[in-house]
Amino acid sequence: MSATTLSAAAIAELNQSLGSGTSLTARIAAIAAQVPGRIAFSTSLGIEDQAVLHAISDANVFIDVFTLETGRHFPETLDTLDASEQRYGLKIRAVYPEARDLENLVARDGINGFRQSIDDRKACCEVRKVRPLNRALAGASGWITGLRRDQSAGRGAVPFAERDAGTGIIKLNPLADWTLAQLEAYIAANDVPINALHGRGYPSIGCQPCTRAVRPGEDIRAGRWWWENEDGKECGLHNRPAHAKPEAHEHLKGAAS
Ligand code: SF4
Numbered sequence: 161m162s163a164t165t166l167s168a169a170a171i172a173e174l175n176q177s178l179g180s181g182t183s184l185t186a187r188i189a190a191i192a193a194q195v196p197g198r199i200a201f202s203t204s205l206g207i208e209d210q211a212v213l214h215a216i217s218d219a220n221v222f223i224d225v226f227t228l229e230t231g232r233h234f235p236e237t238l239d240t241l242d243a244s245e246q247r248y249g250l251k252i253r254a255v256y257p258e259a260r261d262l263e264n265l266v267a268r269d270g271i272n273g274f275r276q277s278i279d280d281r282k283a284c285c286e287v288r289k290v291r292p293l294n295r296a297l298a299g300a301s302g303w304i305t306g307l308r309r310d311q312s313a314g315r316g317a318v319p320f321a322e323r324d325a326g327t328g329i330i331k332l333n334p335l336a337d338w339t340l341a342q343l344e345a346y347i348a349a350n351d352v353p354i355n356a357l358h359g360r361g362y363p364s365i366g367c368q369p370c371t372r373a374v375r376p377g378e379d380i381r382a383g384r385w386w387w388e389n390e391d392g393k394e395c396g397l398h399n400r401p402a403h404a405k406p407e408a409h410e411h412l413k414g415a416a417s
Pocket residue numbers: 230232274281282284285286288289366367369370395
């Protein structure tokens with residue numbers, strides 16, 4: 161449950177503010193001004209989120225910045241976390257899975273159980289990402305993400321601001337209308353630190369065992385869970401069903417209680 165709720169009219173006004181051709185820094189400032197209560201930013205430390213982090217620093221507003229430390233990240237991702245804290249002089253809160261959940265998951269499915277089936281993969285994402293995210297977002301009013309419409313077909317209709325069906329929190333996507341070219345130009349112009357893997361064919365970076373480099377011309381999310389069907393290749397962070405609860409994953413009942 162969010163600490164503060166915005167009316168539909170206020171969300172419409174926010175969409176207008178964010179979509180009016182303003183700079184990224186101005187968008188972050190508008191979010192801070194128009195969304196009361198705690199605003200959280202969950203960064204994956206990918207290129208989109210690094211642009212958002214830069215703008216948060218530039219706007220000089222308080223945003224609760226955290227990252228989901230799944231325990232399976234590339235070393236380059238953790239180096240990006242460290243470099244970002246030093247560059248911007250702020251703390252990026254590392255949110256870890258619950259130890260008991262993780263121990264039960266690994267005991268049941270094995271250390272790399274996520275390759276056994278889509279259900280097992282989703283169970284791993286649930287324990288390492290979804291539940292920690294829900295914990296970190298508890299009580300927040302707003303949730304800033306780095307989603308862009310042209311990242312994948314499934315994200316083609318992402319608005320600037322909407323009420324998240326799962327939590328009721330106002331989900332804020334200040335990069336919604338940015339193209340990859342715009343993003344890269346912003347990163348270069350501002351000398352924003354980015355994950356070294358972006359230069360080695362990794363446009364979208366998640367956990368190490370579930371991410372591979374893509375070939376030129378491939379979809380930018382083709383390197384995520386590449387052994388699964390194209391449909392529904394999300395980890396559950398951005399496409400949660402309405403009224404989803406951390407304990408709702410049927411597959412984990414008993415294993416993580
Ligand atoms: S991306 Fe892979 S390793 Fe990371 S939480 Fe999901 S299934 Fe587990």
